[in-house]
Amino acid sequence: MCIKKYGFIALLLSMVIILTAGCGSSGRNKSAEPAAPNYPTQPITVIAPAGPGSGWDLTARSVTQILTEKKLVSVAMPVENRAGGGGAVALSHVVENKKGAEDTLIVYSPPLLLINLNGQTKFSYKDLTPIAKLFSDYQFIGVKKDSKFKTLDDVMNALKADPKSVKIGGASSPGSMDHLSFMMAAAQKGVNVKEVPYLSFQGGGELIAGLLGGSIDVVSTSVGDILGQLEAGNVRGLAVTSPERLKDQRLKDILTLKEQGIDATFEVWRGIFGPPQMPDYAKNYIADAIAKMVETDEWRATLTKYNWQNTYLPGDDFVKFLDEQNQLLEGILKNLGLIK
Numbered sequence: 001m002c003i004k005k006y007g008f009i010a011l012l013l014s015m016v017i018i019l020t021a022g023c024g025s026s027g028r029n030k031s032a033e034p035a036a037p038n039y040p041t042q043p044i045t046v047i048a049p050a051g052p053g054s055g056w057d058l059t060a061r062s063v064t065q066i067l068t069e070k071k072l073v074s075v076a077m078p079v080e081n082r083a084g085g086g087g088a089v090a091l092s093h094v095v096e097n098k099k100g101a102e103d104t105l106i107v108y109s110p111p112l113l114l115i116n117l118n119g120q121t122k123f124s125y126k127d128l129t130p131i132a133k134l135f136s137d138y139q140f141i142g143v144k145k146d147s148k149f150k151t152l153d154d155v156m157n158a159l160k161a162d163p164k165s166v167k168i169g170g171a172s173s174p175g176s177m178d179h180l181s182f183m184m185a186a187a188q189k190g191v192n193v194k195e196v197p198y199l200s201f202q203g204g205g206e207l208i209a210g211l212l213g214g215s216i217d218v219v220s221t222s223v224g225d226i227l228g229q230l231e232a233g234n235v236r237g238l239a240v241t242s243p244e245r246l247k248d249q250r251l252k253d254i255l256t257l258k259e260q261g262i263d264a265t266f267e268v269w270r271g272i273f274g275p276p277q278m279p280d281y282a283k284n285y286i287a288d289a290i291a292k293m294v295e296t297d298e299w300r301a302t303l304t305k306y307n308w309q310n311t312y313l314p315g316d317d318f319v320k321f322l323d324e325q326n327q328l329l330e331g332i333l334k335n336l337g338l339i340k
Helices: 002-031 055-069 085-097 111-117 152-161 177-188 204-213 227-232 280-293 297-306 315-335
Strands: 045-048 079-081 104-108 129-144 168-170 198-200 218-222 235-240 267-274
Touching: 045 055, 045 085, 055 079, 055 104, 055 129, 055 267, 055 280, 055 297, 085 104, 085 111, 111 315, 129 152, 129 177, 129 204, 129 280, 129 315, 152 177, 152 235, 168 177, 168 204, 177 198, 177 218, 177 315, 204 218, 227 235, 267 280, 267 315
Parallel strands: 045 079, 045 104, 168 198, 168 218
Antiparallel strands: 104 267, 129 218, 129 235, 129 267
C-alpha cells in the first residue's frame, strides 16, 4: 500500500519536473529570439532621384521636414539628390549598394515603373521595400485661350480624321507621364495613337512658350505645373485625369475624362520606399511614422499648398496598387508601340 502510495507520488513529481523543464525551455527559446535594436540611432538619408527643385526633391523635403519637426522620427533626415537616367541612377545605387540597410529611404513616382518597362534598367519596384503611397497629382489637358478646340471631343475628332493634324506637347520625354496620359485617353476615343505627334519640352516654362507660340496645339502636363497659366487666363482646360473634379477654384469647372466618356484616370502618385531587404523593425518604424504624419495639420496644409491629393496607402495596399499600375502602364506602352 505504502509502496504504491510513494510510487504514485514519485510519478507526480517526475511529471511536474518534466512540465517545468518544458516551460523553462520554451521561455529560454523565446528570450533567445533577436530583439529589435534601439532604432534609429543614426541619421536616415532620404534620396531624391532628381536634382534640387524637382518633384521628387520637393516630396522628400516636405516629408522629412514634418517627420522631424513633429518628432515622429527621432533622428536627422538629410535629403540626398542623386539625379540621372529618369530615376535609374538612384534606383541602381539603392539596389546594389544599400541592400539590408536601415538608414536609407527613397521617394519615387510612376517613372520607377516606366524605366523598367521600357528596358532602361533591369531593376524595378519589386527590388525595393514599398512603405507607403503618400499622395497623387493628376494630369491636365488644355489649349491656349483662343484655340479653335473648344472641347476635348474637338481634339479627338480632329485626331481621328487625321492623327498628324494636332501636335501634342508635354514636359516629359516620350513614353513618360505627359505623353502616356494623353495617349491613354486618345486610344479610348479610337485615335491611332502611334501616328500622333508628341513634342517634348525641357520643363514647364518651355512647354507653355511652345503652346502660346503655336509650336503645339494641345498641352498635356501635371495639374500643379499649369495653375499659374490658368489663373492668368492664358490657358483653357479641356480635361483632368482625376477620378472626380478637383476642388481648387482654378480647376473645379474642368471636366474629368470620365465625364467625357473616357473610362480612365491617370495618377502621378508619389511614394516612399526602403532598400531591398530592409529590416522589419526599420520598415515598421518608418511606416508608423508616415501613418501618423498623414494625420497632421502640417501635412494637410502641405497637400493644399501644392494641390496634391490625399491618396495615402500603407504597405500591402501600396504593393497591390503598384502591381495594378505596372499592368496599366505596360498596356499603354504596348498600344503606343514603345514596347513589345
